[in-house]
């Protein structure tokens with residue numbers, strides 16, 4: 001069979017300029033994760049998760065926290 005020298009994949013029509021590339025990247029900034037304070041012990045925790053420091057959730061102790069050695 002004859003081998004055809006055709007590009008069979010999508011090829012960018014033209015070069016993306018520095019400004020266009022940098023304008024697109026302007027929306028890629030990192031965002032700080034949402035953090036709240038534990039109502040029981042006051043430590044900074046992630047929202048909707050059991051507190052790592054006291055093991056409480058909604059002011060109720062759910063998990064026993066082991067002391068770090």
Ligand SMILES: [Zn+2]
Pocket residue numbers: 038039040041042043051052053054055056
């Ligand atoms: Zn806590």
